[in-house]
Amino acid sequence: MTQTADTATPRPDSSGPPGPAPARTTWQRMRVWGIAHAVDDLYQGLVPATVPYFVLDRHYGYVAASGLTLAATLGSSVPQPFIGLAVDRMRLGWLAGVGVAIAGISLGLSGLVPSYAAVWCLIMLSGLGIAMFHPAAGKSAREDAGDSAAAMSVFAAGGSVGFFLAPVLATPALIAWGVGATALFIPPAVLTGYVLLRRRRRHAVPASAAARAGKDRWGPFAALTCLEVVRSVAFFGVNTFIELYWIRHLHASRGLAGAALTVFLAGGVGGTLLGGRIADRIGMVRTVQLGGALALPMLAGLVLTPGSIAPLLFAVLTGVCLNLPFAVLVKLGQDYLPTRPGTAAGVTLGLGVSIGGLLSPVLGLIADAHGPRGALTALLVVPPVALALGLLLPEPSRTA
Structure with a gap:
């Protein structure tokens, strides 16, 4: 009964008429994951948006600036397949919430620390948070999406929206307050991480959905x-x-x-x-x-x-x-x-x-x-x- 309730559409206190539950729209099913993905990839997009201001405010050279981009890329890309393996073998759904929080807090603090080494490490840590989010969120989003490609597209499009919004939101703040304005982007990550962790505790883990039948090709x-x-x-x-x-x-x-x-x-x-x-x-x-x-x-x-x-x-x-x-x-x-x-x-x-x-x-x-x-x-x-x-x-x- 727990698994059936997890996939049913009405809320636990609903008392609708007998028969099949009314289907939720694609957006209703996937909005949490779409928004969370947008917030997570916002921090991926903030790195190229903020690097020019590190050059202007901290007088970093082009090599140092490219090093920050490399730190973000290494942190976000290399660990993801290994994190994915861990997510498949263990119940690590909490990684999505923790990952987005780490991504935002680290990126936000990068504009406040004085040394280049600290900035580099924080940006790499932000990339690692992004890497923690994607496998866990992608697995959970697929469980909610079922076999609907349209539903999964809401989750995927969230990442595109976040990357798109990064320069739109960051540029005015960076122009006004310099690289220290990165701290303004900490709250969305904390709030999103809290929502994902609370959502995970509220909903039972659909173990049968995670173990899908089929042969890996x-x-x-x-x-x-x-x-x-x-x-x-x-x-x-x-x-x-x-x-x-x-x-x-x-x-x-x-x-x-x-x-x-x-x-x-x-x-x-x-x-x-x-x-x-x-x-x-x-x-x-x-x-x-x-x-x-x-x-x-x-x-x-x-x-x-x-x-x-x-x-x-x-x-x-x-x-x-x-x-x-x-x-x-x-x-x-x-x-x-x-x-x-x-x-x-x-x-x-x-x-x-x-x-x-x-x-x-x-x-x-x-x-x-x-x-x-x-x-x-x-x-x-x-x-x-x-x-x-x-x-x-x-x-x-x-x-x-």
Whole structure:
């Protein structure tokens, strides 16, 4: 009865009419996880937003500044698969709440400590908190989402929203108060951690849901991981160079360049949500393949369309198409590893995404030689590779 009550839709004190309980909307089922993911990835997005202000306020050199980015990336990416393994073997659902709290508190304190070594360690600790959150939250969110890709897309889109909001919220505060303004972002992490821990205590742990039947298929999962890495290379590449492309190649204002980045990230949020709904109708693998097929003409339109206004449309559509498979890949990875949902979430949400950022310096070398347009043009090879990898993926029903 405990497990049945955990998955039923009415609240414990409800006294509705007999018969099936009224179904909750996707947002009602997943809003806690979507918001928590947004708060967690807010701190991932705050690192690149705050690094320039460490340079300005603390007079760090470029090498020191890049070291802070490296600290965040190492802390958030490398541990995630190992944390995922631990989450699958032990009951560590509390890691989601503790992880987001550590991520926010550490990032918030980084702007208050005086020494570079302390800043570096706090930012790496913040990355570790992010790494703690993703596998545990991804496993629990999947239990609440069931087999709905649209529901899982709410969780995945939360991360995109958090990354999108980071510079929007941080820049005005950093301009007004300097790097010490990072302390303003501690309360959301503490509150979110409290809500997640309280929610976990209130709801029984669905042990049967965690132990899903099925055979782990490492071959398809390896192909999926490669596809996630390739997709993230394109996303990080566009995210890094789109503003410079507008300023240096299209000779647009900084305001318009910022608008290009904004609409690209907004398109990514929309694409994540849209991908889940499409997957529920045409299948997850077809949705992944559709994203790869559509990304090429949209990215080409971004690079080839003249003017500084018309390419904004392709900036939006590129964000949509690159993120169309994002939530689907998270769910699909858990379907390929049904007995290891935490490991799958750690790889698809953490390692696969972060490695794309680590490969950005290669695009930087291309940009040094051929400008930001050259870097964006080099990304045209990514969608065909993603599509080819997508053709290797079987539908989950064939992996049982």
